[in-house]
Amino acid sequence: MQITINGVAADVADRITVAALVRDRVEGRPRVAVAVNAGVVPRSQWEATRLGPGDSIELLAATAGG
Amino acid sequence: MTTDQVVPAFEAEEAVDPFLLSGKTFTSRLLLGTGGVPSLEALERAVVASGTQLVTIALRRVETSTSTGLLEILNRCGVQLLPNTAGCMTAREAIRTAQLAREAFDTAWVKLEVIADEQTLLPDPIELLDAAEQLVADGFTVLPYTSDDPILARRLADAGCAAVMPLGSPIGSGLGIGNPHNIALIRELVSVPVILDAGIGTASDAALSMELGCDAVLLASAVTRARDPEQMALAMRHGVEAGRLAAGAGRIPRRWHAQASTSMQGRPDL
Numbered sequence A: 001m002q003i004t005i006n007g008v009a010a011d012v013a014d015r016i017t018v019a020a021l022v023r024d025r026v027e028g029r030p031r032v033a034v035a036v037n038a039g040v041v042p043r044s045q046w047e048a049t050r051l052g053p054g055d056s057i058e059l060l061a062a063t064a065g066g
Numbered sequence B: 001m002t003t004d005q006v007v008p009a010f011e012a013e014e015a016v017d018p019f020l021l022s023g024k025t026f027t028s029r030l031l032l033g034t035g036g037v038p039s040l041e042a043l044e045r046a047v048v049a050s051g052t053q054l055v056t057i058a059l060r061r062v063e064t065s066t067s068t069g070l071l072e073i074l075n076r077c078g079v080q081l082l083p084n085t086a087g088c089m090t091a092r093e094a095i096r097t098a099q100l101a102r103e104a105f106d107t108a109w110v111k112l113e114v115i116a117d118e119q120t121l122l123p124d125p126i127e128l129l130d131a132a133e134q135l136v137a138d139g140f141t142v143l144p145y146t147s148d149d150p151i152l153a154r155r156l157a158d159a160g161c162a163a164v165m166p167l168g169s170p171i172g173s174g175l176g177i178g179n180p181h182n183i184a185l186i187r188e189l190v191s192v193p194v195i196l197d198a199g200i201g202t203a204s205d206a207a208l209s210m211e212l213g214c215d216a217v218l219l220a221s222a223v224t225r226a227r228d229p230e231q232m233a234l235a236m237r238h239g240v241e242a243g244r245l246a247a248g249a250g251r252i253p254r255r256w257h258a259q260a261s262t263s264m265q266g267r268p269d270l
Helices: A018-025 B008-017 B040-050 B066-077 B091-105 B125-137 B148-157 B180-189 B203-211 B229-249
Strands: A002-005 A008-011 A031-038 A039-041 A056-064 B020-021 B024-026 B031-034 B054-061 B080-083 B111-112 B141-145 B195-197 B217-219
Touching: A018 A031, A018 A056, A031 B091, A039 B091, A056 B080, A056 B091, B008 B148, B020 B217, B031 B040, B031 B229, B040 B066, B054 B066, B054 B111, B080 B111, B091 B111, B091 B125, B111 B125, B125 B141, B125 B148, B141 B148, B141 B203, B148 B180, B203 B229, B217 B229
Parallel strands: A002 A056, B031 B054, B031 B217, B054 B080, B111 B141, B195 B217
Antiparallel strands: A002 A008, A031 A039, A031 A056, A056 B054, B020 B024
16 A cells, blocks of 8 residues: 655555554664654553554654754 | 761762752753754763753754764663753644653653744743643653743742742843842742753853852853863863852852951061
């Protein structure tokens, strides 16, 4: 199915969980945060949260700033 | 404990002047931002030289290869992470960014920035206060970057912010402290720590902040964009310490005319 990850269209497995997406996309970077359709998905909900077609995902990590 | 036990001077000094922030005790009164750093190596040297214990980071889309390295370095330096909400222009955005940072970094501390536009980078006071109130209610330790308006600072403190962080001058400008009277007035009006944030250009600006009564200084560009970040970090550390000592020592009053330091009595007739 088609979703958007960090503003870029992506093709992922149907009903993929947030946890699986993080494992696929940001391996080795445990300290990330995830928003789906601008809503915060707490880490404790990653396994239970399944994505749907057209969802917009933000995968965020630390960068220098401030 | 025996009475003749000798306490080293530096330890005694640390013990009598701790920096208390939201229930945590720090010995350094310099908070360092990481924005604008030329390389991770330079950042690590600057963090070490500054003696800082609290370092800001930002949250951005996973793309940059620096993310893992950045956290590794900060972890190695043993500093506490202070996520910011840099770039947010509404309370809604800032709140979500703070919540995402809490998930990513396991900290409920946030440097709250809600800016009005990209040209001035000045805080939007209406959105800022709104975001602060909501984040305090959500259990965050809120450290708001604010303008040097004493009344807004008081409103933020009354809203439950753990400190107020007034700007000296616009972010990255290096113009120093534009309105020292307001900074001193903020110190008078609130009981939470006052952290001078933004506008610091060089070590004397940091010292002046502390002389005005600030409890700590947060700076980034002045160090990260200096020709020699490590050396400037050390200068800032000394500037903050010198200003803190001077503030506690009680400066002499300013006088219109000179006052001789050497007595005229006993002057020889030559």
